[in-house]
Amino acid sequence: MSRKYRIDRVEVTGATPFLGYDRCGAPMYSRDPERVMSWLGDAWRYRFNQLRSRRSRYLMGAKNVLVPISDNPDMRSIKETREDCSWLGSCPDLILLSCQYLENTEWFAATKRRKTNVKHGRKPGPMPSFRRKRSGLRFTVLRNNGKGYRIVTYSRKHAEVIIGGTNPAGHRIPGDGARFQVHIHFRLSRPVLDSTSIHVNWTARTISFTSPIPEHDHTPTGRRTGIDVGVRHEAALSDGRLLDLPLAKLKQLDKRIDKLQRAQARCVREAGYSNAKPYLKHGPSKRYLELGRQARALQERKTRIITDWQHKTSRWLVDRHDLIVMETLQAANMTRKPKPKPDPDKPGQWLPNGHNAKRALNKGMQQASLSRLRGMIEYKSKAAGITFLTVNPAYTSQTCHHCGHVAKENRESQAVFHCHACGWRDNADVNAAKNILTDGLRILQAQAVAEARSGRDTSETRIQDTRPQAGQAEPMAVLQRRKTGRTGNTR
Ligand SMILES: [Zn+2]
Incomplete structure (x- = not known):
């Protein structure tokens, strides 16, 4: 299980982290939280994709012929990669190591799911693929007996996670030292449990702690x-x-989402398009995008309300x-899906069968x-x-x-x-x-x-x-x- 918290801010203390070389070959050092967090996210994704490139799949149409999913599988170890890519030099070890576990779990979970789907006569679903940049900046850190990260609680509402790293020799600012610390401050909305790893999503500004399911003492009730x-x-x-479910609340949110979506449709009509597809291709207006963002936020709120209710109800x-x-x-x-209903009067045509996209x-x-x-x-x-x-x-x-x-x-x-x-x-x-x-x-x-x-x-x-x-x-x-x-x- 995991618990998720909102990240308030990030600060970097100690030495200035070395982030690699820029296009002109000049070394880049920065304490800017945005740059440091993006760098960690990129490093994690790089290692993840490196491991993923070694996977094989069965060739379509042929039986039992395995081909690598990538044209050039990258077989370098973490050490070799660090030597080749200077920008990974000061990335904390336990961030790169976490890819090993996550890539493996994700791959086998997906292949198993695909097999199960086929067994039950469903479509197998997509093969797990590489992590794309657009899927957001995120990384995982393993705890490893407290070596990976440390949690410091300041008050009832405020705590931070500290991740430490070292600039490699030759990439240190003189007099600045070698060790740096990334402090991720988060709002302590509920107690943090003993965790085995943390997962940071910088795009969504959230941090989650993964911990084993706690044992829950059950007092027999006889029911x-x-x-x-x-x-x-x-x-x-x-x-x-x-x-x-708290239906009144959900319906209210539905109404607000509908209103936003109608406003979006109006944007499309006013721009002279009959549907959203060509409009989006042409380049949507700022207002259209803002409305979409608001609708998504409400949709997410709806999901949270439902999940919360489900957790409380199942516990009860x-x-x-x-x-x-x-x-x-x-x-x-x-x-x-509901069966299609043929129209008895007009052969070759169909009556409405209560199935449309929105209802589905x-x-x-x-x-x-x-x-x-x-x-x-x-x-x-x-x-x-x-x-x-x-x-x-x-x-x-x-x-x-x-x-x-x-x-x-x-x-x-x-x-x-x-x-x-x-x-x-x-x-x-x-x-x-x-x-x-x-x-x-x-x-x-x-x-x-x-x-x-x-x-x-x-x-x-x-x-x-x-x-x-x-x-x-x-x-x-x-x-x-x-x-x-x-x-x-x-x-
Ligand atoms: Zn009866």
């Missing part, structure tokens, strides 16, 4: 719940609770329960948000050591919780469940959540029976072994393995 995540209500619990759910049951995620359903986008965002909530509940459950189960989602919304009658007609509308066999009425989502809990309990019972039969103890042992070993921070890899290795979508 169990099934959760149905959905579009109408973000989450419905089997005890009848409906959890909703995990603290409050000993057993949580949810539906197995179905990736195939998420990308399905909204739907995609909604679904991404739902799977994120689910992911949060899942990982927080595991960190707290409570039981998290997933069940097959088939028929959970059509089954009557009261009598077990399964029929499509039972679902009277999106919101109301009305059983045609016994007359039972309930909120449709709550009814589904109740079915999910029942299914989950059935799985647990089956497990207990199976274990008792094989001579082992009851389900207690299984519930307990999900808890991480006390006193040890668990590496992500192990957590991941546990996540995938769990008994889950059995019925």
Whole structure:
């Protein structure tokens, strides 16, 4: 997990960092925060791309033929690179070293994701590529027992990270010394946890601290719940609770975004263009760009509100329960478009099928948000050591919780469940959540029976072994393995 903070300012103390040679061959020294931070970002990207250039990919169309992704893979070590490129000479080691880890993780995460996508019949998605300059100035520093960076807290609201570096011999201003320190001051919006690395995004002026997921002591409550995540209500619990996003606030923001976008469209019309594409090519006005910036800022605010709500809600759910049951995620359903409707009167033409670009986008965002909530509940459950189960989602919304009658007609509308066999009425989502809990309990019972039969103890042992070993921070890899290795979508 990571915590992000806003950078207030940067200052450089000690020696003046050596930033390489300019075009005329004169050495460049600077304490200007903007120049120093851009230099660190460039250095990090240079090393990252150097490592990336050594990767290979399978040749299109041919089987098992590996070709390097780059025409000239760069095999130089950090030491050799420093010797060749004088501008990297004084870049702190632990910034360049961090590329090794990040490039590797990113590459294998992407190749694995591509394989999974193909396996599920989806498009594989793009190959991971080089870091572009336009993706922003950013760099990572490894902590390495406090050698990489140090955190100093000044007050309740103010702290700084200090990164140290040394100008190489021959690139020092006489009488200035060799060591320099980059101080990144940030606003302490919440406590900083013990971290393993920091990630600085100079373009966005943010700094994040990466730390292992903290262990969370869970006090048993004896409560169990099934959760149905959905579009109408973000989450419905089997005890009848409906959890909703702060919709009023989000709608208000939507209105403001719409207004800005309409103003942008007006800019395009007034300039005499029918749509934005040729207008942008021609060169948009300052006002147009400013409106776009404002709309993006609001959009980001919306995302933050949703993420905040999701973190708080998932924490609340995990603290409050000993057993949580949810539906197995179905990736195939998420990308399905509505079927095209042929027009019976005019052959070859189509009726509106409720699918347009904006709706597709909204739907995609909604679904991404739902799977994120689910992911949060899942990982927080595991960190707290409570039981998290997933069940097959088939028929959970059509089954009557009261009598077990399964029929499509039972679902009277999106919101109301009305059983045609016994007359039972309930909120449709709550009814589904109740079915999910029942299914989950059935799985647990089956497990207990199976274990008792094989001579082992009851389900207690299984519930307990999900808890991480006390006193040890668990590496992500192990957590991941546990996540995938769990008994889950059995019925
Ligand atoms: Zn019924």
